Amino acid sequence: MESRVATASAIPWNECMSHPETSSSAARITPRTLKGFRDYPPEIMIPRERLIDTARRVYRSFGFAPIDTPALEYLDVLTGKGSDETDKQMYRFVDHGGREVGMRFDLTVPLARFAAQHIQELGTPFKRYHIATVWRGENTQRGRYREFMQCDFDTIGVESVTADIETALVIFELLHAIGMPRFTLRLNNRMVLNGLLQRLDLADRASAVLRSLDKLGKLRADDVAKELESVVGLSDAQARDVVGLAALDGDNDAILRDLEHRTEGSEVGQTGVARLREIVAAFEAATGEPGQLRIDPSIARGLDYYTGPIYETFLDELPAIGSICSGGRYDDLAGLFTRQRLPGIGASLGLDRLLAAQEELGLIERVRTPTPILIAFFAADRYHDYLRLARSLRRAGIGSELFPEPRKLGAQLKYADKQGFRAVLILGEDEFQAGTCRIKDLKVGSQEVVHVGPDAGQLVDHLRDLVA
Amino acid sequence: MESRVATASAIPWNECMSHPETSSSAARITPRTLKGFRDYPPEIMIPRERLIDTARRVYRSFGFAPIDTPALEYLDVLTGKGSDETDKQMYRFVDHGGREVGMRFDLTVPLARFAAQHIQELGTPFKRYHIATVWRGENTQRGRYREFMQCDFDTIGVESVTADIETALVIFELLHAIGMPRFTLRLNNRMVLNGLLQRLDLADRASAVLRSLDKLGKLRADDVAKELESVVGLSDAQARDVVGLAALDGDNDAILRDLEHRTEGSEVGQTGVARLREIVAAFEAATGEPGQLRIDPSIARGLDYYTGPIYETFLDELPAIGSICSGGRYDDLAGLFTRQRLPGIGASLGLDRLLAAQEELGLIERVRTPTPILIAFFAADRYHDYLRLARSLRRAGIGSELFPEPRKLGAQLKYADKQGFRAVLILGEDEFQAGTCRIKDLKVGSQEVVHVGPDAGQLVDHLRDLVA
Numbered sequence: 001m002e003s004r005v006a007t008a009s010a011i012p013w014n015e016c017m018s019h020p021e022t023s024s025s026a027a028r029i030t031p032r033t034l035k036g037f038r039d040y041p042p043e044i045m046i047p048r049e050r051l052i053d054t055a056r057r058v059y060r061s062f063g064f065a066p067i068d069t070p071a072l073e074y075l076d077v078l079t080g081k082g083s084d085e086t087d088k089q090m091y092r093f094v095d096h097g098g099r100e101v102g103m104r105f106d107l108t109v110p111l112a113r114f115a116a117q118h119i120q121e122l123g124t125p126f127k128r129y130h131i132a133t134v135w136r137g138e139n140t141q142r143g144r145y146r147e148f149m150q151c152d153f154d155t156i157g158v159e160s161v162t163a164d165i166e167t168a169l170v171i172f173e174l175l176h177a178i179g180m181p182r183f184t185l186r187l188n189n190r191m192v193l194n195g196l197l198q199r200l201d202l203a204d205r206a207s208a209v210l211r212s213l214d215k216l217g218k219l220r221a222d223d224v225a226k227e228l229e230s231v232v233g234l235s236d237a238q239a240r241d242v243v244g245l246a247a248l249d250g251d252n253d254a255i256l257r258d259l260e261h262r263t264e265g266s267e268v269g270q271t272g273v274a275r276l277r278e279i280v281a282a283f284e285a286a287t288g289e290p291g292q293l294r295i296d297p298s299i300a301r302g303l304d305y306y307t308g309p310i311y312e313t314f315l316d317e318l319p320a321i322g323s324i325c326s327g328g329r330y331d332d333l334a335g336l337f338t339r340q341r342l343p344g345i346g347a348s349l350g351l352d353r354l355l356a357a358q359e360e361l362g363l364i365e366r367v368r369t370p371t372p373i374l375i376a377f378f379a380a381d382r383y384h385d386y387l388r389l390a391r392s393l394r395r396a397g398i399g400s401e402l403f404p405e406p407r408k409l410g411a412q413l414k415y416a417d418k419q420g421f422r423a424v425l426i427l428g429e430d431e432f433q434a435g436t437c438r439i440k441d442l443k444v445g446s447q448e449v450v451h452v453g454p455d456a457g458q459l460v461d462h463l464r465d466l467v468a
Numbered sequence: 469m470e471s472r473v474a475t476a477s478a479i480p481w482n483e484c485m486s487h488p489e490t491s492s493s494a495a496r497i498t499p500r501t502l503k504g505f506r507d508y509p510p511e512i513m514i515p516r517e518r519l520i521d522t523a524r525r526v527y528r529s530f531g532f533a534p535i536d537t538p539a540l541e542y543l544d545v546l547t548g549k550g551s552d553e554t555d556k557q558m559y560r561f562v563d564h565g566g567r568e569v570g571m572r573f574d575l576t577v578p579l580a581r582f583a584a585q586h587i588q589e590l591g592t593p594f595k596r597y598h599i600a601t602v603w604r605g606e607n608t609q610r611g612r613y614r615e616f617m618q619c620d621f622d623t624i625g626v627e628s629v630t631a632d633i634e635t636a637l638v639i640f641e642l643l644h645a646i647g648m649p650r651f652t653l654r655l656n657n658r659m660v661l662n663g664l665l666q667r668l669d670l671a672d673r674a675s676a677v678l679r680s681l682d683k684l685g686k687l688r689a690d691d692v693a694k695e696l697e698s699v700v701g702l703s704d705a706q707a708r709d710v711v712g713l714a715a716l717d718g719d720n721d722a723i724l725r726d727l728e729h730r731t732e733g734s735e736v737g738q739t740g741v742a743r744l745r746e747i748v749a750a751f752e753a754a755t756g757e758p759g760q761l762r763i764d765p766s767i768a769r770g771l772d773y774y775t776g777p778i779y780e781t782f783l784d785e786l787p788a789i790g791s792i793c794s795g796g797r798y799d800d801l802a803g804l805f806t807r808q809r810l811p812g813i814g815a816s817l818g819l820d821r822l823l824a825a826q827e828e829l830g831l832i833e834r835v836r837t838p839t840p841i842l843i844a845f846f847a848a849d850r851y852h853d854y855l856r857l858a859r860s861l862r863r864a865g866i867g868s869e870l871f872p873e874p875r876k877l878g879a880q881l882k883y884a885d886k887q888g889f890r891a892v893l894i895l896g897e898d899e900f901q902a903g904t905c906r907i908k909d910l911k912v913g914s915q916e917v918v919h920v921g922p923d924a925g926q927l928v929d930h931l932r933d934l935v936a
Contacts, residue, residue: 034567
């Protein structure tokens with residue numbers, strides 16, 4: 001189609017794009033968000049969307065499929081499974097139909113309800129991911145938010161160690177895909193501790209032992225041992241055995257040999273060690289990075305429902321930020337809702353923690369636009385030509401915003417800088433006549449003139465390198 | 469790394485992946501969702517995610533940036549702007565801190581609050597998209613859901629016609645990107661009707677006239693004219709003029725000439741017609757598809773706050789399903805919250821309606837997995853080799869699920885069929901020895917043997933064509 005002069009000049013361009021003016025509204029409402037809630041402006045939302053996209057791509061590449069469930073559930077569905085703390089924090093109310101309802105506080109209880117309701121039709125293995133918002137009326141003084149996003153993947157109905165292995169591999173690929181290849185995936189197995197407790201005749205005190213062991217990060221090993229004696233009632237030797245197991249350090253092979261020895265005579269313990277061994281071997285074979293998976297017998301994870309391998313993931317540069325991807329195996333997901341036993345394994349990516357880490361490590365480039373190119377609007381008569389150029393670039397996969405008004409170039413460049421565009425294309429009447437385009441590279445600060453070519457082909461080739 | 473025999477056989481493979489069993493839970497809770505709410509299993513969620521991805525990609529390509537806002541807002545923020553109906557339908561309660569809160573029922577009120585709060589820092593033009601869930605306690609008998617997703621894009625702070633034009637172009641690109649190129653974007657301008665009413669000395673009755681005109685789809689033109697006379701108090705000639713304008717049909721040029729004539733003497737009317745003319749010209753220049761934009765003076769859109777162009781989009785094959793993308797220009801977004809006048813224009817993609825249309829037109833392939841390839845697990849000793857193969861495929865961008873257990877091939881193929889994988893890769897000991905792979909194409913039903921090649925390169929080339 002021939003380029004032709006725009007008729008746009010029939011309407012005067014409005015120089016002032018927004019201006020204060022008294023309005024007739026009587027009493028104004030202060031614009032504000034609730035305590036513990038926050039807005040996500042573009043510069044926060046862009047890296048967040050990128051992270052979610054990456055997680056989704058990795059989950060999908062392993063065969064996990066997306067599901068979603070309602071934000072609101074019957075209160076009895078949510079309260080049955082949660083702890084006293086989540087029950088207390090839950091947002092709950094009576095709806096228009098007089099039903100007691102609650103807002104979901106995690107994605108695990110909804111998964112249990114969903115699986116119980118649909119598993120006959122879905123069949124197993126059922127591999128799902130679920131990325132969605134949850135709400136908890138937490139104490140905001142601890143820096144916690146009352147609305148946050150969870151990013152879970154789980155495999156339901158597979159008891160084989162292959163699902164344990166796959167969970168480790170998903171975490172590995174996830175962190176690499178996110179661009180944070182320096183991490184350590186720490187692995188333990190509840191069965192190992194259970195095996196030791198069995199050997200020590202303490203199987204009935206597993207929960208209490210776990211609760212004490214969970215303090216190993218905060219308390220010294222000696223103090224945990226004392227607590228095991230005084231509170232849980234272990235003998236001095238028993239306490240030393242338990243704490244000794246949790247304190248094991250060294251390379252995976254050495255720890256595995258030691259664990260095998262310490263669980264001798266307990267079938268569950270030996271199976272637990274064998275499973276760890278298999279995960280380690282398969283992880284090494286599949287990734288070629290054996291060093292990124294470490295057996296860590298101190299990892300307990302507070303939750304009672306884990307029954308097999310448990311996972312935590314720490315950034316080598318920021319271990320103190322805590323685990324950024326954690327999970328484990330559970331024997332019975334949906335016992336509250338169905339007689340069918342649904343074993344599962346899964347983990348959850350800590351989006352907010354990971355974003356905070358990326359921020360701290362300077363990995364996030366703060367931009368306010370997801371679009372790399374701004375086309376300056378310079379020659380008012382060439383409006384239709386700008387539109388066609390923008391379309392050619394977009395069709396070639398290069399996001400391009402056209403400035404909405406033919407303002408002074410300085411103002412447009414200022415806008416481009418503030419938004420964080422990668423480059424500005426400048427075309428005036430001369431450039432249109434010559435079939436060229438000035439590219440101002442805002443990152444490098446350089447400027448060059450290139451030929452646009454038919455369907456902007458030459459320009460596209462040039463920009464592709466720039467925005468890659 | 470050398471291929472080596474897996475140690476996986478140390479743990480017996482569990483033939484039965486999930487099995488009913490009595491559990492100790494006492495009183496079970498019936499797994500169920502609230503009335504008006506629904507689960508999204510993979511086969512529904514996969515096309516939904518695809519649609520959202522496409523919308524995002526198109527919005528971003530024009531320079532719209534993502535934002536998000538809390539699901540919960542102070543009640544006064546939400547009630548001030550909504551209609552009586554949305555107020556009545558809103559989920560509301562008192563939170564732990566004694567605050568009256570509500571769940572957002574649309575994304576426009578949160579945008580108004582967000583813009584009033586942040587626009588000084590963000591500056592204009594501010595172009596944002598927002599794809600998020602909203603809640604309304606609607607009457608479910610009308611087939612409505614109480615939880616649904618909105619998918620909005622808006623430009624704040626630009627009064628120029630360029631933003632009107634861009635809105636039309638975004639809708640055009642959106643529908644093409646979604647794979648529904650047969651649609652008509654219907655365009656009107658409130659200024660035109662206001663111009664006519666001005667000429668007829670009826671400017672003060674604009675709202676009442678609009679309400680009657682909005683019934684043009686349901687009532688005959690004569691009945692609307694009668695209502696304008698009896699209810700709004702127009703003279704017979706006035707009513708005929710108003711209904712005559714709304715009933716105009718024909719090609720865009722003819723309608724524009726007619727509208728110009730009918731609004732003669734009214735500046736606002738003439739400006740409205742000139743703006744329509746510019747949108748039509750630019751749309752034609754930019755898209756080369758003038759027939760997909762039609763001026764339709766009957767489009768009123770009930771909402772009072774539109775002040776300029778208004779848009780509705782109908783599928784040529786399913787016009788009865790209603791507009792699948794609608795919007796318009798408003799003069800003052802955030803008057804409830806700020807003195808600063810924030811003019812804007814935007815539109816919203818009707819996700820659920822569009823998915824229903826795609827379903828009805830047979831455009832949705834129902835699959836339960838987002839992953840094209842299933843690798844059958846056949847040779848138990850080759851587990852690590854399967855893992856490495858899967859990784860090579862994933863690294864090449866080809867999503868590949870590895871079946872978790874070495875079950876009979878028939879059972880694995882049945883699973884692959886049910887899930888909707890595109891192809892199954894079958895490798896037994898013979899294939900591993902020969903460096904080949906059997907590909908069973910589940911769509912075509914064919915089977916062929918190909919060489920895997922180093923890093924699965926040859927296989928990747930082959931599969932790329934298949935999954936493209």
